[in-house]
Amino acid sequence: MNIAVLASGGLDSAVLVAEFLGEGRVVQPMYIRFGLAWEETEEAHLRRFLDTLPNAGLQPLVTLELPVADTYGSHWSLSADDVPDAHTPDEAVYLPGRNLLLLAKSSIWCALNEYPVIALGTLKGNPFADSSREFFGDVGALVHTAVDHQLEIATPFSELDKSQVLERGRHLQLQHTFSCINPAAGVHCGRCNKCAERQRAFADASIDDLTTYADR
Numbered sequence: 001m002n003i004a005v006l007a008s009g010g011l012d013s014a015v016l017v018a019e020f021l022g023e024g025r026v027v028q029p030m031y032i033r034f035g036l037a038w039e040e041t042e043e044a045h046l047r048r049f050l051d052t053l054p055n056a057g058l059q060p061l062v063t064l065e066l067p068v069a070d071t072y073g074s075h076w077s078l079s080a081d082d083v084p085d086a087h088t089p090d091e092a093v094y095l096p097g098r099n100l101l102l103l104a105k106s107s108i109w110c111a112l113n114e115y116p117v118i119a120l121g122t123l124k125g126n127p128f129a130d131s132s133r134e135f136f137g138d139v140g141a142l143v144h145t146a147v148d149h150q151l152e153i154a155t156p157f158s159e160l161d162k163s164q165v166l167e168r169g170r171h172l173q174l175q176h177t178f179s180c181i182n183p184a185a186g187v188h189c190g191r192c193n194k195c196a197e198r199q200r201a202f203a204d205a206s207i208d209d210l211t212t213y214a215d216r
Contacts, residue, residue, distance in 0.1 A: 003154070004028040004110050004118040006102055007061070009046030009178040011198065012121030012157060015169035017050070019156075020119070021057050028059040028115060030106050035067045036095075037080040038183050045178035052173040064105050072096070083182040086196035090127055093181065093193050099130040103139050103153065111149035119154040124161050133158070162197065163204035175210035184214035191215060 003020055007013040007029040020027045029050060031043055043063070050061060069078055076082050077095055084092035099120070110118050122131045129135060136153040143151045157165055166174070179198040180188040188195050190213030202209035 002026045002028070002115050002117075004030055004106065004115045006030055006032070006106060006118065006120050007046055007050075008121075009042040009049065010121070011162065011169070011174060011177050011179060011201065012123060012165050014046075014049050014174065014177045015165050015172065016119055016121045016157065017058075018053055018169060018172050021053060024057065026057050026059065028062060028113075030062045030064065030109070030118075032064050032066055032102050032106060034101065035069050036077045038178075038181050041180070041183040041186050042178045044186070045176055049173065049176035052176060062109065064109060066101060066105050068101065077181070080182060084193040085191055086193060088193050090193070090197075094128060097130065098128075099135070100139070107139065107143045107151055107153075108147060110151055111143065111147040116150060117152045117154050119156065121165070122155040122158050123165065124157075124159050126158075131155075162201040166201050166205040166207060170205070170207050175212070187212040187214050189214050 001024070003025050005013060005017050005020065005027060007017055008031070017027055017029055031046060033039055047061060050058065072078050076084070103118070106118060136155065140151050140153050143149055178188070179194045180192055181194050182189045182192045188211055195213065198211065199209065
C-alpha cells in the first residue's frame with residue numbers, strides 16, 4: 001500500500017498524490033532540488049497544497065538535493081534568461097535528462113526505505129524519450145540490478161491529457177499548485193510556456209482558474 005510520488009507542485013503530480021490518498025494508500029511525496037530558477041517558489045506552493053490534503057496516509061515531504069549547475073551550465077532553467085514563452089512548442093521546455101535525474105536519487109531512497117512503487121504524473125502525448133514506458137522499465141531493471149530492490153515506476157496518467165487530469169482534481173484546492181518556469185514575486189508569471197499550458201487546461205476543462213498571475 002506504500003507508494004512514493006515525485007511531486008513537483010504542478011497540477012499532475014498534485015492530483016496524483018490526492019488520488020492515491022483517496023485509495024487509502026500511504027503516500028510519500030518527494031521533491032528533488034536541482035537548483036533551478038523556479039524551485040523556491042514551486043516548493044512553497046507544493047507545501048501549501050499538501051497542507052490542504054487529509055493527513056491520514058500522507059507522509060511529510062521528503063526533499064533530496066541533486067544540484068545540476070555544474071552540468072547544465074548556462075541553461076535557461078538556471079539563468080532565467082530567454083525563458084520559453086507562451087508561443088514556444090513543448091520541446092522548448094525540455095530539461096536534459098530530467099526523468100533520469102529525478103529517478104536516479106529517488107529510486108535509491110525508495111530502495112533504502114522499502115517503497116516498492118514510485119509514481120510520476122507523466123501525461124499522454126509527452127514528446128520526450130525519457131517519459132516512455134520503455135525508459136521507465138529500463139530504469140526499474142537497473143535499480144533491481146544495482147541495489148537488489150524490486151521497484152515499479154508507475155505512470156497512472158499516461159493515457160490522459162492535462163485537462164482530463166484537471167477534471168479528476170476539480171474538487172482540490174488547485175490554486176496552490178504551481179506550473180510556472182519564470183515566477184514573479186512568488187506567483188505565476190502568466191507569460192511562459194508552462195503558464196500558457198496551465199491556462200489552456202483550465203479552459204478546456206471549463207474550470208475556474210483561481211491561480212494568481214503576475215500579469216493580471
